[in-house]
Amino acid sequence: MLEAYGKETLPTLLQELEEIYSDICSTITESILQGAEVVSSRAMEQHKRYDSLIIQCKAVSAPADLAQLARSLPTPHGRGLVKKRPFAPPQPPQNAEPSNGECFDGSNDNTPQLKDELVIDRLSALQLKPSHDALSKEAMDLEVKMRQIKDSLDTLLRMQQKSVEASLYNKSNELQEDISMKRFDFRVAQMHLCAINAQKELFSNKLEGDLVRNSATSDRKLSTVSQGSMKTKWLKAFKSLKTPPPESEKKNGAAATRELLKGDPDAHHFQENTYKKITPCDVCQQILRGHTRQGLKCRICKMNIHADCQDKAAKCQTKAKLLRRQKSTSEIETRVPEPNFEEERKCVNDSELENFLSLFIILNLLKTSLSIYIS
CATH class of the missing domain: 3.30.60.20 (Wheat Germ Agglutinin (Isolectin 2); domain 1)
Incomplete structure (x- = not known):
């Protein structure tokens, strides 16, 4: 957390302070410069005085003022920066001799080689996975919270820009307070997330090693069990087979209907x-x-x-x-009236007339095409 504050948060705050001071300085000097130019043009007797003021305003430099301010700030006498030093495990003396006069054998030293990792025993191994899951959930919640704060901050910045364009300076000042609070919340959440990610790395390294060992052990167990139980599986498969029922017992809907019609x-x-x-x-x-x-x-x-x-x-x-598209035959008449002889004769005459007309049209078309071809 201190590292994130020193590398990310503090430089960002200083950069924002520099931008704010630069904007204020440029705005004030430009306004004074314009006022001085107007007054000097109107009042000739005060020309020299305002000319010197113009020169002084042009000579103002925001970076130089910030550098002078940084030099003049007193050094804090409280707690200084925390320095990170690599951990060195205790080492036995090189030429240690016991009291009885025997030589010390350094090859049989059982000093633990400590590293940047967690040391898990049997009691704490049960809480390894729940702790990692809790840290992951907390990190996800912080990421969601940071996205929400970022969206609301962008919305407030757009509203402030519109207020400035509409000359609503009071509303712009009120929005600036909300923007500052949102930025503060965003940086606090960012620092908290850095601390949680650092803790997750310790748990993740330990979990990855345990998963690799567990997978290798389970593969060996599965290979041993599968070879021994293959014969049992085949026996169960043969016992589960059933003989099909005789044909006399198989009756579908059509067979049942035929039984009813008897x-x-x-x-x-x-x-x-x-x-x-x-x-x-x-x-x-x-x-x-x-x-x-x-x-x-x-x-x-x-x-x-x-x-x-x-x-x-x-x-x-x-x-x-029924046909495929017919739903029911309740509206279909079961009895179809037989046509009369006169109606049949009329139908035959109509069909003959249609055939004659079609033949006549075909002959006329052939005649027209032949005349065109000859000409």
Whole structure:
């Protein structure tokens, strides 16, 4: 966090202060310069005085003032910068001799080689993955928060620019306070995110090593188990096979209909049915009302009737097979009137007349084409 503050936050603040001072300095000097030029043109007696003022204003330099201010600032006597030093584990003495006079063997030294990583024991290993997940979730929340702050900051900057263009300086000053607070929140979240990412790196390195070791162990276990259980799998597969039922037990809808037709051919075989669409009764032409089991439907001729209209139903007739686009045959008349002889004769005469007219037109076209070809 201190590193992020020293490398990113503090230079950004100093740069913004420099920009603010430069803008203020340039604005004030330009306004004084313009006023001095106007007054010097109107008042000749004060010409020399304002000329010197103009020269002084032109000589003002914002970077020089900032440099002078930095030199004149006193050095803080409190806590200074934190210096990072690499960790050096304790080393045994080179020529250490025990009290009994025996030589010290440095090759049998068991001093742990400490590195920039976490040391996990059996008790703390259980909290490794939850801690990493908690840090990841917190980092994601901070990233979302930073994006939201960035969007609101851009919106406030656009509003301030529009207010300045519309000469609404009071509103612009109020927006400047909100902009400063948003920038402060953004930098705090950025520093917090840097600290969380540094902690995540320690957990990530440890988790990656554990995952590699666990995957190698699981691969060895799977290879051993698969070789031993292959015979068991084949036995279970053969035992799960079932013999197909005999042909006499297989009956589809058409076979059931043929069984019903063996009895009385004029008798209906009604059963209760639930209709999903609005369906009228084929006897009284009234709609079959209700939510479920609105009426009866014949299994052979597909007639739809009320339960009270069952006695008034006509004889059962096997319904013809419909075409692909036909929904029902309730509106199709079963009896087609036979045409009269006069109507058939009239149809034959009309067809002969049409054939004669078409032949006459073809001959005229041939005649016209031959005359054009000869000419």
